[in-house]
Amino acid sequence: MNPLRCEVLVVGAGPAGGMAAKSCAEKGIDTILIEKKPEIGAPLRCAEGVSKKMFKEIGVEPKPEWIRADMKGAVIRSPDGTSFQLDESKAGAEVGYVLERHLFDKGISKLAAEAGARIYLRTWMTGPIKENGKIVGAHCVSMGEPLDIYCDCIVGADGVESQVGRWCGIDTNLKLGDIEPCIQYRMAGCECSMDFCEFILGRSVAPGGYLWIFPKGDGVANVGIGIGGTFAKDGVRPKQFLDKFIAEDPRFRKAQILEIDAGFDSTCPGLEDGYSTDNVLLVGDSARLIDPLTGGGIGHACVSGMYAGEVLAECKKKGDYSAEALKAYDRKIRDRMEDGLYRDWMAKEKLAELDDETINELVKIMSTADIEHVNVQNLLIAIKDKYPKLVEGFEDLI
């Protein structure tokens, strides 16, 4: 096929790539968005939870069809059944929506298309095109045919797989302990609450991770689990913990699986050496921006995509897409996200060390603490008072 030319090539049409393409195209940048799969937003690799305040931050009005369920709050449960309920009045904007990702992702890409981005499905990158050592585009395959796309900047939005960064010289390799293999069942006939997301902690339930129940309404829920990479091995796999939980919890005695989804979360505190290099930057999961404690990635994905457009518009004005110019993107990410990522990474590391008894104790502390506005920060403050060991080493971030 004849080569294509654009200013910004976005690789991957998930929330991060879609937002990056939208944000670039809106600023008058000639943008191409490519997606490997034949459909944007499917198959699912996600629990679909997102905070309500994210939509304000990215300036996108959520469409009714994107939202499958509007949560009234969240429940945190320990292995002995002690639970702590966060109501919307207390949790505020931390509470969120459970999305219909295949519609949400398409919706964001639709906004990108309306802003002028060209979208190519069934098209994937196989490696960078280099001229005199400089990245000037991407070798791709489109509908089975080789296709070269020349551009000023590549935006890597290829998700947890994160190959674009590594092909282009950005180190996104993860330590074993910062990888969380996950599996999720979409189940029907669930007798759990349809108004509250539930998070179940404990080494016997989900070593190094947690188990989640995200309701989708009408007896349907995403029931899933992630476990810490250092715990995973033959005989200790997410699937067996999830199967055991479902078999033992009476709320799922009649439930049947409609869909099996799997995927990995990164649970690292961001990228040490930065998120960009000459003519390349990374957004969303590919930039390892998933929150290491909650596993939530959609919010950071959308925000980083928006930042990419803002910075690339400046680059276009100056005709400079060098690593130096793209450092403005790194600064935005660090200012907005890095303290939170580091705090939550430390909390994740500490939580992974705790046995069931200590988790039971912690959830009791949370449930009896008088917290006016519940969020991760305030929960850690409550824990800090009564169980300072947990926050040792990152007290200053709380």
Added chain:
Amino acid sequence: MIVNTNKCLHCGGCVGSCPKNAIFLCDTILTFNSDCNRCGRCVRLCPVGALSMEGAQ
């Protein structure tokens, strides 16, 4: 490397966790290139145990 294609859910997690970037996923097809040094990380992490190594017990 051996992929049990009847078990694999094509989630791509192994791709992102491979320290050598030696694994490739296109739809349902998982392939390994010669950069693979048989470190076994993907075998260990696969959520459903779909990967194994030739010659391993």
